[in-house]
Amino acid sequence: MSVILITGAATGIGNLTARALAADGHTVYATARDINGRNKANADEFAALARDTDVDLHIIELDVTSQDSADAAVATVLEEQGELDVVMNNAGHLYAGFVEAFTAEDIARLFDINVFGVQRVNRAALPHMRERHHGTLLYTGSTIVISTPPFLGPYSASKAAMDQLALTTAYEVSQLGIETVIVMPGAFTQGTQHFPNASHASDTEVTAAYADLEPLVEANEHATAGLFADQADNDPQTVADEIVRILRLPYGERPFRSVVDGTDSGVEDVNTVVDAKRAEFTARLGFADLLKLKAFAS
Numbered sequence: 001m002s003v004i005l006i007t008g009a010a011t012g013i014g015n016l017t018a019r020a021l022a023a024d025g026h027t028v029y030a031t032a033r034d035i036n037g038r039n040k041a042n043a044d045e046f047a048a049l050a051r052d053t054d055v056d057l058h059i060i061e062l063d064v065t066s067q068d069s070a071d072a073a074v075a076t077v078l079e080e081q082g083e084l085d086v087v088m089n090n091a092g093h094l095y096a097g098f099v100e101a102f103t104a105e106d107i108a109r110l111f112d113i114n115v116f117g118v119q120r121v122n123r124a125a126l127p128h129m130r131e132r133h134h135g136t137l138l139y140t141g142s143t144i145v146i147s148t149p150p151f152l153g154p155y156s157a158s159k160a161a162m163d164q165l166a167l168t169t170a171y172e173v174s175q176l177g178i179e180t181v182i183v184m185p186g187a188f189t190q191g192t193q194h195f196p197n198a199s200h201a202s203d204t205e206v207t208a209a210y211a212d213l214e215p216l217v218e219a220n221e222h223a224t225a226g227l228f229a230d231q232a233d234n235d236p237q238t239v240a241d242e243i244v245r246i247l248r249l250p251y252g253e254r255p256f257r258s259v260v261d262g263t264d265s266g267v268e269d270v271n272t273v274v275d276a277k278r279a280e281f282t283a284r285l286g287f288a289d290l291l292k293l294k295a296f297a298s
Contacts, residue, residue, distance in 0.1 A: 003081045004027065005062075006021075009059075009090065016237050016240040017239070018046070020237075022049075027058075028055075028056065029073070029077050031062030035059055066120070070121045073124070078128060087121060087136070087137055088138045088139075088243070089162075093198075095199050096151055096217065098210045100203075101202075102153075106202050107158075114162055115162050122169065136254070137181070138182075140183055142159040143184050143186045143263075149224075151213075174294060180256060181258070186265060187263060242260050256275070
């Protein structure tokens with residue numbers, strides 16, 4: 001069993017995955033911002049679950065927009081457990097609206113969570129993993145980097161940036177014995193707070209200039225929900241279950257990518273082609289070894 005830290009575990013996929021992994025026997029540190037304030041109810045639920053079911057589940061503070069907070073969370077795990085096996089970079093936020101109406105400052109705030117937050121957490125955890133020549137960086141990515149639906153421009157850009165950061169980090173840490181897994185959920189319109197808590201552009205004057213398109217934006221969630229064959233496919237628990245399955249696999253044999261998508265967007269087909277071509281190009285550059293996890297004696 002592994003010691004696992006999960007960011008953004010107050011709600012949604014992070015919350016469901018923390019519960020599922022703890023139930024599967026792992027030691028799980030579910031993290032969230034402001035666990036004594038806005039997320040206190042969620043923290044109390046985790047504490048009650050740990051007490052009532054005897055799972056090894058902890059809730060600690062972690063704000064991915066602060067390096068000090070990321071460092072402190074990792075330090076807490078290492079102080080209490082002596083090791084950290086898996087980091088699940090899951091914290092994220094959604095923006096919906098017209099790209100022009102988002103200021104550069106709006107988009108910077110989103111990237112601070114969805115991209116720079118990942119970098120902060122990795123920088124906190126990787127020194128320990130490098131020293132051990134062991135560890136798994138697991139990312140909650142998104143099929144949106146391939147499917148690219150309308151009216152989610154800044155969010156799509158942030159997830160694409162995160163995906164590229166995960167890819168290029170994987171080249172480097174693979175040679176230090178650290179594996180990478182990118183789980184790519186499709187769109188889920190229930191069971192998460194992604195759509196209800198989405199932020200909108202701060203420039204309301206520009207937004208008003210796109211008024212004729214507003215009905216399309218408002219219909220976006222309903223249109224997405226209509227893509228699912230049945231309700232089971234629209235349940236984010238499927239993502240948590242897939243992560244449990246992946247972490248049951250032997251270290252070094254886990255998939256680099258896994259798509260969990262009930263909308264049949266064809267992302268797996270695209271990944272097959274793109275990842276093969278990327279590997280071919282990397283090999284032609286003379287860096288084929290970076291595509292393989294380097295083994296170290298345990």
